Amino acid sequence: xxxxxxxxxxxxxxxxxxxxxxxxxxxxxxxxxxxxxxxxxxxxxxxxxxxxxxxxxxxxxxxxxxxxxxxxxxxxxxxxxxxxxxxxxxxxxxxxxxxxxxxxxxxxxxxxxxxxxxxxxxxxxxxxxxxxxxxxxxxxxxxxxxxxxxxxxxxxxxxxxxxxxxxxxxxxxxxxxxxxxxxxxxxxxxxxxxxxxxxxxxxxxxxxxxxxxxxxxxxxxxxxxxxxxxxxxxxxxxxxxxxxxxxxxxxxxxxxxxxxxxxxxxxxxxxxxxxxxxxxxxxxxxxxxxxxxxxxxxxxxxxxxxxxxxxxxxxxxxxxxxxxxxxxxxxxxxxxxxxxxxxxxxxxxxxxxxxxxxxxxxxxxxxxxxxxxxxxxxxxxxxxxxxxxxxxxxxxxxxxxxxxxxxxxxxxxxxxxxxxxxxxxxxxxxxxxxxxxxxxxx
Amino acid sequence: xxxxxxxxxxxxxxxxxxxxxxxxxxxxxxxxxxxxxxxxxxxxxxxxxxxxxxxxxxxxxxxxxxxxxxxxxxxxxxxxxxxxxxxxxxxxxxxxxxxxxxxxxxxxxxxxxxxxxxxxxxxxxxxxxxxxxxxxxxxxxxxxxxxxxxxxxxxxxxxxxxxxxxxxxxxxxxxxxxxxxxxxxxxxxxxxxxxxxxxxxxxxxxxxxxxxxxxxxxxxxxxxxxxxxxxxxxxxxxxxxxxxxxxxxxxxxxxxxxxxxxxxxxxxxxxxxxxxxxxxxxxxxxx
Numbered sequence: 166x167x168x169x170x171x172x173x174x175x176x177x178x179x180x181x182x183x184x185x186x187x188x189x190x191x192x193x194x195x196x197x198x199x200x201x202x203x204x205x206x207x208x209x210x211x212x213x214x215x216x217x218x219x220x221x222x223x224x225x226x227x228x229x230x231x232x233x234x235x236x237x238x239x240x241x242x243x244x245x246x247x248x249x250x251x252x253x254x255x256x257x258x259x260x261x262x263x264x265x266x267x268x269x270x271x272x273x274x275x276x277x278x279x280x281x282x283x284x285x286x287x288x289x290x291x292x293x294x295x296x297x298x299x300x301x302x303x304x305x306x307x308x309x310x311x312x313x314x315x316x317x318x319x320x321x322x323x324x325x326x327x328x329x330x331x332x333x334x335x336x337x338x339x340x341x342x343x344x345x346x347x348x349x350x351x352x353x354x355x356x357x358x359x360x361x362x363x364x365x366x367x368x369x370x371x372x373x374x375x376x377x378x379x380x381x382x383x384x385x386x387x388x389x390x391x392x393x394x395x396x397x398x399x400x401x402x403x404x405x406x407x408x409x410x411x412x413x414x415x416x417x418x419x420x421x422x423x424x425x426x427x428x429x430x431x432x433x434x435x436x437x438x439x440x441x442x443x444x445x446x447x448x449x450x451x452x453x454x455x456x457x458x459x460x461x462x463x464x465x466x467x468x469x470x471x472x473x474x475x476x477x478x479x480x481x482x483x484x485x486x487x488x489x490x491x492x493x494x495x496x497x498x499x500x501x502x503x504x505x506x507x508x509x510x511x512x513x514x515x516x517x518x519x520x521x522x523x524x525x526x527x528x529x530x531x532x533x534x535x536x537x538x539x540x541x542x543x544x545x546x547x548x549x550x551x552x553x554x555x556x557x558x559x560x561x562x563x564x565x566x567x568x569x570x571x572x573x574x575x576x577x578x579x580x581x582x583x584x585x586x587x588x589x590x591x592x593x594x595x596x597x598x599x600x601x602x603x604x605x606x607x
Numbered sequence: 608x609x610x611x612x613x614x615x616x617x618x619x620x621x622x623x624x625x626x627x628x629x630x631x632x633x634x635x636x637x638x639x640x641x642x643x644x645x646x647x648x649x650x651x652x653x654x655x656x657x658x659x660x661x662x663x664x665x666x667x668x669x670x671x672x673x674x675x676x677x678x679x680x681x682x683x684x685x686x687x688x689x690x691x692x693x694x695x696x697x698x699x700x701x702x703x704x705x706x707x708x709x710x711x712x713x714x715x716x717x718x719x720x721x722x723x724x725x726x727x728x729x730x731x732x733x734x735x736x737x738x739x740x741x742x743x744x745x746x747x748x749x750x751x752x753x754x755x756x757x758x759x760x761x762x763x764x765x766x767x768x769x770x771x772x773x774x775x776x777x778x779x780x781x782x783x784x785x786x787x788x789x790x791x792x793x794x795x796x797x798x799x800x801x802x803x804x805x806x807x808x809x810x811x812x813x814x815x816x817x818x819x820x821x822x823x824x825x826x827x828x829x830x831x832x833x834x835x836x837x838x839x840x841x842x843x844x845x846x847x848x849x850x851x852x853x854x855x856x857x858x859x860x861x862x863x864x865x866x867x868x869x870x871x872x873x874x875x876x877x878x879x880x881x882x883x884x885x886x887x888x889x890x891x892x893x894x
Contacts, residue, residue, distance in 0.1 A: 480610050480667060481716035486842035487786065499842055500886065514890065530610050 168295050168402070168410045175221070176230045176416030177459030178203065178212060183259070183266050185209040189223045196220075199239035200397065203228055210257040210267050213241050215399035215414030227459070230416070238414070240395030249314040256391035257398040261292075261383030263445060265463035268384060272315065277376040279317045280363065281308050281385065283324040283332070284347070284354035287446030287522075290466040292402040293382045295410035297331050300386065305335055307385025308342075310392050311378070321345050323359055350493055352522020358493045383465075404466045416459035422467055441470045448523035448536050480531035488525035488535065494518045498525035498535050505542050508549055516542060614668030616787055618675050620778035621832060624771050625679060632683055639693070640678030646701035647674030654710035669715050673704055676832055677723040680825060680872075681730070682738055696737060700726040720879045721839045724829075727872040772827040779831025788835040791844060795851015796830035796858075797821070803859040814863050825871040826858060833871070839879045846882075846889030853878040 180187045187204035191197060197214045204212040212228075217236035221229040246252040250269040258268035262282065281304065285293040296304065312320050320342040322332050329346045336344060347353055347362040356379045360366045372379050383402060390396040403422060404410045411422055419442065441452045444464050452470055488498035496515050504510035516539065523536035621640075629636045651670035655662055677700050704726035712718040731738045782788045804817040820826060825833075834840060834854050841850050854874045861870025 480664065481714060483610065483613075483669070483716050483838050484840075484842055485613070485787075485837040486789065489842060497842055497886075497890070500890075530613055532609075 168299050168412060170412045171414075171417060171421060173216065173232050173414055173417045173421060175418065176215060176218070176232060176414060177418060178215075178228045178230065178416035179459060179461050180204050180212065180226055180228065182206070182209040183264070186225065187212050189225075189228060191220050191223065191228065193220050193223050197230065198242060199236055200241045200399075202241070202243065210254055210259060210269075211243075211397070213257060213397045213399050215416060238396065238400060241391075241397035241399075243397075245395070253388070255397075256388070258384065258387055258391065259398065259462050260381055261387060261398075261401055261462060261465065262381035263290075263449065263463050263465050265461070268388075271371075271373055272311070272378060274373055275376070276315055276317055276373065276378045278319045278321065278364075278378070279308060279312050279315075280359065280377060280379045281305075281320070281322045281324075281382065282354060282356075282359060282379050283322060283328050283382050284359060285325060285328075286349075286351065286354040287448055289404065289407045289468050290446045291404040291407070292410065292465050293328070295402050295404060296382050296386055297328060299412075301331055301335065302338075303389045304382040304385040305332075305339060306393065307387070307389035308380070309339065310388055311380065311385065315378075317378070319343070321363060323347065323363065325349065325353075351491070351524035351527065352493045352520055355493070355520035355522055357518065358520060358522070398462065401460070401462060401464075403460060403464055406468050413460055415462060418457060418459055419464075419467060420457060422460065423469075443468045443470045448526065449521060477532040479533045482531055482533055485530060487528045487530065491524045491528050493522060493524060494520065498539075501539055501542070502533060502535055505538050508542075508546050511542055511546065516546065519543065611666065611668040613787055614672040616785055617672055617782060617832065618668075620782045621675065621679055621775075623778055624774035624828070627771050627774050635683055639681060639683065639697070640675050642694075643678030643681070643697050643701060644671045644674035646697055647671065647677070647705050650701045650705040651710070654706055655714075658710065658714075660714070664715060667715065670705055670709075673709070673722045674701060677701070677704055677726050679828065680723060680727050680833075693737075696730060696734060699733070700730055703729045716838055718838060719882070721833060721836050721875050724833055724872040724875040724879075728876055731867065731869075731872065769822045772822060775828045775831050779835070782831070782835075788831070789837075789840070789847055791847040792835045792840055792851050793830045795848045796834045796855040797827070797851075799852040799855025800826055800830075800859050801855075803856045807859060807863050811863070820859060820862065824858075824862070824869045829858075829871045829875065830855075833875055834878075839875075839882065841882050841885045841889055843886060843889030846885040849885050849888070850878055850882065853881065 180189065185206045185208045187206045187209050189204045191201075191203050196219050197203065197217060199214055199217040201214045202211050203214050214230065215238060216230070216232045217239075218230045218232040221231050223229075241256070243255060246255050250272060253272065254267070254269040259265040260268060260271065283293055283297075283304075285291065308320055308322075311317070320339065321344075322342060323345045324332050326346055326349060329344065332344050336342065345363055347359070350358075350362075352358050353362060356372050357368045359379065360368060360372060360377055366375065366377070368375060368377075387398045387401075391398070398415075400412055400414050402410055403413050405422055411417075413422055423442070443450045443452055443466075445451060445466055450466065482499055482502055484499050484503075486497070486499055489496075492498055494515070496519060500514050501511060501516055501519070504514065519539045521536045521540045521543070525535040526533075529535060625636055625640060647670045648665060652662060652665045655665060678697070681696070681700065704722035708720050708722040708725045709715070709718045712720075779788065779793055783790045783793075800820060801817045804815065804820040807814045808816050815823065830851075834851060841847055854871075857874030857877055858870045861867065861873055865873075867873070
């Protein structure tokens with residue numbers, strides 16, 4: 166395992182985060198120090214400069230920095246906060262497993278179990294392997310920090326068989342922790358699947374709501390580095406191809422990380438062969454033809470999508486149901502495939518439980534890209550649901566507005582009536598006064 | 608494992624039984640299977656051409672397998688007006704199976720009914736005379752005699768063990784071992800048929816015994832090679848058991864009280880129609 170640090174010359178730091186977009190706090194041409202805060206958002210996490218340099222440009226999506234030649238990684242230039250979750254946010258902690266979900270949202274509540282997810286089960290991702298080869302203690306230290314801060318009694322290291330000996334040797338350091346090595350199964354690294362294998366727990370909704378925290382090794386490593394050394398999350402391990410890994414600054418242009426595109430010649434060749442870049446694993450990853458963006462927190466693996474890994478052409482489904490017994494969630498993939506465009510049927514068949522692990526793809530005799538279809542279907546469903554929710558909210562607002570208008574109209578009528586009544590009283594007073602004046606006069 | 612490998616494996620699994628039948632009845636057995644398969648492939652090619660689809664899927668083996676199984680199920684029609692009469696029969700069967708039941712419903716994977724069995728039922732209804740020929744490959748003659756016996760027209764048929772059911776079962780078991788078919792479907796059909804046949808035999812003196820049911824007709828062949836067609840069978844476990852139970856029970860019921868000697872094809876078509884419902888229930892039963 167070769168882990169190299171790359172010195173970038175330019176950084177394209179993306180501001181888009183899981184659910185928000187950080188707001189820039191620097192201007193173009195400004196000189197910035199390593200570890201300086203570049204952008205922040207109250208709902209997201211701060212963005213720090215991985216290196217010192219000069220800001221080339223700032224847009225709503227991206228901050229581009231020309232890096233000083235002699236700059237290096239430095240602790241974040243902030244005063245650590247006392248409150249745990251706020252300090253986690255301050256360190257820009259996001260899940261490095263691939264979703265980059267802000268950790269201070271995920272680590273809320275009163276969890277009873279911390280599961281350290283060292284299941285790395287999707288080729289060609291091997292960041293965890295790389296991390297264990299360079300600093301195996303760090304994730305454990307991160308787990309200790311997290312368990313102590315949140316008062317978690319039970320810590321479980323869920324490690325795949327390859328990693329088990331490494332953790333076994335470190336276990337004396339944390340004697341109360343368990344080492345759990347589940348049977349190798351495709352998709353076992355998915356949170357739901359892993360927790361079922363561990364405790365038989367069936368999750369409905371996020372794991373944190375049921376008292377579990379499932380944390381990736383990289384995330385815990387980042388936590389340990391932030392806590393003990395003050396480094397915010399500005400770097401991550403990214404695996405390249407099958408054997409290489411880089412400790413790279415977020416924002417490093419992807420071509421710098423791809424060994425065979427380092428010189429322009431090869432870049433042109435790559436374009437000529439129209440090879441596509443795969444970011445993430447073979448199944449859950451996405452293909453991208455846009456190579457010239459910066460590395461982001463969720464990019465765990467880069468590889469070329471060669472013709473050799475391209476799937477065979479799909480044939481019709483014969484409902485042979487070979488996909489059903491291999492599904493770790495116990496779904497019926499062939500039924501999901503059949504109803505892929507009918508959201509009601511999909512929900513009834515439990516599509517929400519699908520982790521798109523691709524176990525079904527691997528056994529399908531017709532080579533149907535099932536996981537990709539389910540991912541699309543889930544996305545459509547999510548969009549549909551958010552539209553429905555918006556419509557519902559709009560309807561509720563409309564009902565409230567109608568009620569308000571009716572109430573106002575009624576109140577106006579009442580006020581006018583009262584006003585008239587008031588007039589009558591005034592009349593009565595005036596009449597009485599007139600009467601009295603009349604009596605006085607007579 | 609590809610689609611074509613799957614289909615060819617099923618064809619291979621029928622070979623021991625068909626070889627045995629060839630020894631008994633001559634080359635006509637294999638000729639019938641081969642001709643039906645070729646006709647089905649030809650019809651498939653034509654249908655795909657008309658539908659403007661790629662002809663690539665002609666070679667996925669599904670049409671050939673359908674024809675092969677149809678050929679194995681049809682009675683041997685050699686004695687009457689060879690070769691025209693059987694050719695007509697086979698061609699009609701292929702047109703119904705591939706043209707009507709498979710391609711009209713949308714091609715491979717989209718057919719609701721088992722093409723070979725609908726074709727068989729169609730031929731049985733449309734051409735009762737050649738289909739009722741003696742020495743039927745599916746052994747329907749015994750069932751025919753049993754029917755006539757029930758109607759009082761014939762003495763009690765004498766027959767016993769037919770070794771071909773062992774060969775069919777061996778072929779099916781090999782497919783199960785290869786992971787190609789679901790044993791629940793086959794075992795469900797056989798168990799349900801035996802159970803219902805036992806009950807019927809307890810209450811009726813004219814009925815065939817469960818053992819005779821097993822050795823007669825298409826029951827064992829159908830349980831292993833027809834009911835297990837994944838396209839037209841349910842896919843969840845409980846639904847597969849239910850499907851098998853319906854097919855087995857219906858077969859015995861039609862054999863015992865129906866107007867046709869063999870009920871397997873009708874039972875399959877009947878159960879095929881229930882598959883979407885069974886699959887939906889299967890999900891609920893599982894939960």
